[in-house]
Amino acid sequence: xxxxxxxxxxxxxxxxxxxxxxxxxxxxxxxxxxxxxxxxxxxxxxxxxxxxxxxxxxxxxxxxxxxxxxxxxxxxxxxxxxxxxxxxxxxxxxxxxxxxxxxxxxxxxxxxxxxxxxxxxxxxxxxxxxxxxxxxxxxxxxxxxxxxxxxxxxxxxxxxxxxxxxxxxxxxxxxxxxxxxxxxxxxxxxxxxxxxxxxxxxxxxxxxxxxxxxxxxxxxxxxxxxxxxxxxxxxxxxxxxxxxxxxxxxxxxxxxxxxxxxxxxxxxxxxxxxxxxxxxxxxxxxxxxxxxxxxxxxxxxxxxxxxxxxxxxxxxxxxxxxxxxxxxxxxxxxxxxxxxxxxxxxxxxxxxxxxxx
Numbered sequence: 001x002x003x004x005x006x007x008x009x010x011x012x013x014x015x016x017x018x019x020x021x022x023x024x025x026x027x028x029x030x031x032x033x034x035x036x037x038x039x040x041x042x043x044x045x046x047x048x049x050x051x052x053x054x055x056x057x058x059x060x061x062x063x064x065x066x067x068x069x070x071x072x073x074x075x076x077x078x079x080x081x082x083x084x085x086x087x088x089x090x091x092x093x094x095x096x097x098x099x100x101x102x103x104x105x106x107x108x109x110x111x112x113x114x115x116x117x118x119x120x121x122x123x124x125x126x127x128x129x130x131x132x133x134x135x136x137x138x139x140x141x142x143x144x145x146x147x148x149x150x151x152x153x154x155x156x157x158x159x160x161x162x163x164x165x166x167x168x169x170x171x172x173x174x175x176x177x178x179x180x181x182x183x184x185x186x187x188x189x190x191x192x193x194x195x196x197x198x199x200x201x202x203x204x205x206x207x208x209x210x211x212x213x214x215x216x217x218x219x220x221x222x223x224x225x226x227x228x229x230x231x232x233x234x235x236x237x238x239x240x241x242x243x244x245x246x247x248x249x250x251x252x253x254x255x256x257x258x259x260x261x262x263x264x265x266x267x268x269x270x271x272x273x274x275x276x277x278x279x280x281x282x283x284x285x286x287x288x289x290x291x292x293x294x295x296x297x298x299x300x301x302x303x304x305x306x307x308x309x310x311x312x313x314x315x316x317x318x319x320x321x322x323x324x325x326x327x328x329x330x331x332x333x334x335x336x337x338x339x340x341x342x343x344x345x346x347x348x349x350x351x352x353x354x355x356x357x
Contacts, residue, residue, distance in 0.1 A: 002018075002300045002301060002303070003018075003297075003300070004017065004018050004019060004293070004296055004297050004300055004308065004324070005017045005018070005019075005321075005324075005325060006018065007050075008050070008284075008306050008307055010051070010225070010259045010260045010284045010286075010306065010307065011171070011221065011222030011223060011224070011225070011257070011258065011259025011260065011283075011284070012171070012220060012222030012223050012259065013051065013094055013096070013170050013171055013222070013223065013259055014094070015050035015051050015094060015307065016050050016092070016094075017049075017050040017321060018050055018300060018306065018307040018308060019049050019050050019296075019307070019308065019309075019310065019320065019321050019324065020049060020050060020051045020052075020053060020262075020286055020307050020308065020309035020310070021046050021049040021051070021052045021053060021309065021310065021311075021314045021320075022053060022288055022309040022310060022311035022314070023053045023054060023055050023056055023098040023100075023173070023175070023227075023311075024055055024311050024312075024314070024315070025055050025056055025066060025069060025339070026042070026055055026338065026339065026349065027066065027067055027068040027069065027339040027340065028042070028068060028341075028345050028349060029068045029069055029070040029071075030080070032074065032076055032077070033058070033064065033068075033069065033070050033071035033074075033077060034070065034071070034074070034076045034077045034079075034080040035070050035077070035080030035081050035083065035084050036080070036345070037083075038345050038346055038349060038350055039070070039080075039084060040083050040084050040087045041087075041346075041350045042349055042350050043084050043087060043088050043095065044084075044087035044088060044090075044091050045318035045319075045350060045354075046093075046314055046318045046319075046320070047087070047088045047091035047092060047093030047095075048091070048092070048093065048319060048320075048321040048322060049093060049314070049320070049321060050094065050307065050321075051093075051094045051095070051096065051170075051307070052088060052093060052094070052095040052096070053095075053096055053097075053098050053173055053262070053309070054070075054084075054095065054096070054097045054098050054169075055069065055070065055098065056069060056098050056099075056100025056102075056175055056180075057069070057070050057071060057072045057081075057097055057098060057099060057100060057160070057164075058070075058071045058072070058073070058099075058100060058101060058102070059071075059072060059073055059099050059101055059156045059157050059159065059160030060073050060101070060156045060160075061073070061111065061112045061114075061115035062101075062111075062115050062116050062117070062118055063100070063101035063102060063103075063156070063181070064102065064106070064110065064111050064112075064115065065102030065103075065105050065106030065107060065110060065111065065117075065129065065139075066102070066106075066107075066110055066129065066130070067107075067110045067130065067131070067132050067134075067339075069100075072097065072099070072160045072163045072164055072167070073156070073159065073160060073163065077163075078163050078166055078167045079167075081097070081164070081167035081168070081169070082166075082167045082168050084167075085167055085168030085169055086168060089168065094170045095169060095170055096164075096169055096170050096171040096172055096173055096223075096225065097160075097164040097167075097169045097171075097172050097173070098172070098173040098174075098175050098227070099157060099160050099161065099164070099172055099173070099174055099175060100175040100180055101153070101156070101157070101175075101180060101181040101182075102180045102181065103117075103118065103119045103120075103142065103180055103181030103184045104117060104118075104119035104123070104124060104125045104139065104140070104142035104181075104184060104190070105125045105127075105129060105139060105178075105179055105180055105235045105236075106125075106129070106139060106140050106142075107129050107130070107131050107137055107139060107140065108140045109131045109132055109137075110129075110131060110132060116143060117139075117140040117141070117142045117143065118142055118143050118144075118145050118149075118153075118181075119142035119143070119144060119145070119181070119184050119190070120144065120145065120181075120184050120185045120190060120191040120192075120193055120197065120198065120207075121142075121144050121190060121191060121192040121193060121198075122141065122142055122143060122144045123142070123189075123190055123192065124138075124139050124140070124141050124142065125139040125179065125235050125236045126236035127139070127179075127234070127235050127236050129235075130339075134339065134340065144193070147195045147196070147197070150197060150207065150210075153181075154207075154210055154211050154214050155214075157174070157211050157214065157215060158214050158215060158218045160172075161215050161218050161219050161224075162218055162219065164219075165219050165223070170223065171219070171222075171223035171224060171225065171259055172215060172219065172223065172224055172225070173224075173225040173226060173227055173262060174208070174211060174212060174215065174224070174225070174226040174227070175227050176208055176226050176227055176228050177227050177228050177229035177232060177264055178229065178232065178234050178235060178264075179232070179234050179235025179236055179237045180235070182207060182208045182211065183229075183232075183237060184237075185197060185204055185205075185206075185207040185208060186204055186205060186208060186239065186245055186246075186249065187204075187237045187238065187239040187245070188204065188238075188239050188240040188241070188245075189236075189237070189238040189239065189240070190236065190237065191204050201241075201244055201245055201248045202248065204245065205245065205248050205249045205252055208226075208249060208253075209249070209252050209253060212224065212226060212253050212256060212258065213256065216256055216257070216258065221256050221257035221258050221259070222257060222258075222259050223259060224258050224259055225258060225259045225260040225261070225262055225286075226253070226258065226260075226261060226262065227261075227262040227263075227264065228246060228249070228261065228262070228263060228264070228277075229263070229264035229266060230242040230243070230245070230246040230266075230268060230273050230276065231266055231267075231268045231269075231273065232264065232266055242268060242270075243268065243270040243271055243276065246276060246277075246280075247276065247279075247280050250276075250277060250280035250281040251280050253281075254280065254281050254282055254283065257283075258283055259283075259284065260283060260284040260285065260286050260306070260307070261277055261281050261283060261284070261285050261286070262285075262286040262288060262309065263277050263285060263286065263287055263288060263289075263305075264288050264289070265287060265288060265289035266289070274287060274299075274304055274305070275304075278304055284306040284307070285304065285305040285306060285307075286305060286306070286307045286308065286309050287299050287304070287305035287307075287308050287309070288308070288309040288310075288311070290312075291308055291309075291310060293324050296308040296310075312333060313330060315333040315338070315348075315352070316330070316331040316332055316333035316334075316352045317330050317331050317352070317355075318352055318354065319354045319355055322354075322355060323355050326355065328355045331352060331353075333348070333352070334348045336348070337349065
């Protein structure tokens with residue numbers, strides 16, 4: 001039986017165990033969207049995970065939508081992330097960067113004043129998003145990308161991936177979930193284009209396929225993963241046929257040799273989402289679904305996933321792997337401090353004690 005503490009290799013990335021820290025926005029970046037010293041501490045504390053996937057990181061100013069999220073498009077940002085990767089590697093861990101272009105899921109006050117909000121179509125996100133003061137507000141009206149602009153957006157992702165590798169990352173994860181730009185292209189309700197990037201399912205998956213192809217060529221396919229969540233309604237998503245969309249997407253990228261597919265597993269009417277992935281994707285799978293240790297062990301034992309990711313549990317349990325291994329109790333995080341430290345960014349971020357401390 002596959003054990004959660006056993007090593008595994010995802011593409012070109014060798015993990016010491018199968019416990020993955022899921023990407024989580026924490027809003028602690030500096031004034032120029034650069035990683036801060038407390039972010040170095042935060043990731044170092046959690047380096048016993050087999051793999052850390054960073055919080056969503058914007059590839060360009062236009063890709064930002066939330067307050068104090070980090071970027072990977074300036075020299076200062078690359079330098080800041082290099083300190084993070086040095087700390088994680090020094091503690092024996094592995095880390096990949098999640099590249100997140102939010103597209104229409106943006107509040108203008110959270111972005112640079114001259115940064116545009118772009119999307120497949122000029123349809124605003126129906127969900128409100130917190131502004132700089134944390135109060136949810138209406139999102140910005142996006143400008144629909146012209147057909148000849150899309151190659152430039154793909155190039156932004158490529159530059160971001162190369163910057164991530166230059167900063168010492170072990171790879172990158174393309175965020176194709178949560179209603180952000182790639183998912184906006186995938187979903188029939190947010191993509192009303194009439195060119196080769198819209199309409200049929202083959203056209204709607206084209207942007208994601210092109211980005212993954214470009215990332216694979218730039219840094220090697222074995223260092224590229226992608227995250228999906230078929231059927232999610234978050235940030236105004238409402239695809240008419242998620243089963244059809246994700247079947248087509250998975251089949252299209254299956255032969256690229258990518259490192260993994262990271263599944264946010266929610267119920268689907270037509271078919272279990274994990275079964276959908278397994279039927280159409282032959283590569284490694286990271287399962288994410290509010291797992292407990294017992295549920296995670298069962299998924300691995302069934303052979304449906306090669307690794308499992310935990311998000312919220314890693315917030316208050318920086319030594320989650322050690323706690324799992326020892327059968328120790330788990331601490332509960334303070335949700336009031338997920339995105340703010342109430343005057344001290346360390347509060348609810350790097351001040352959770354290790355077991356036995």
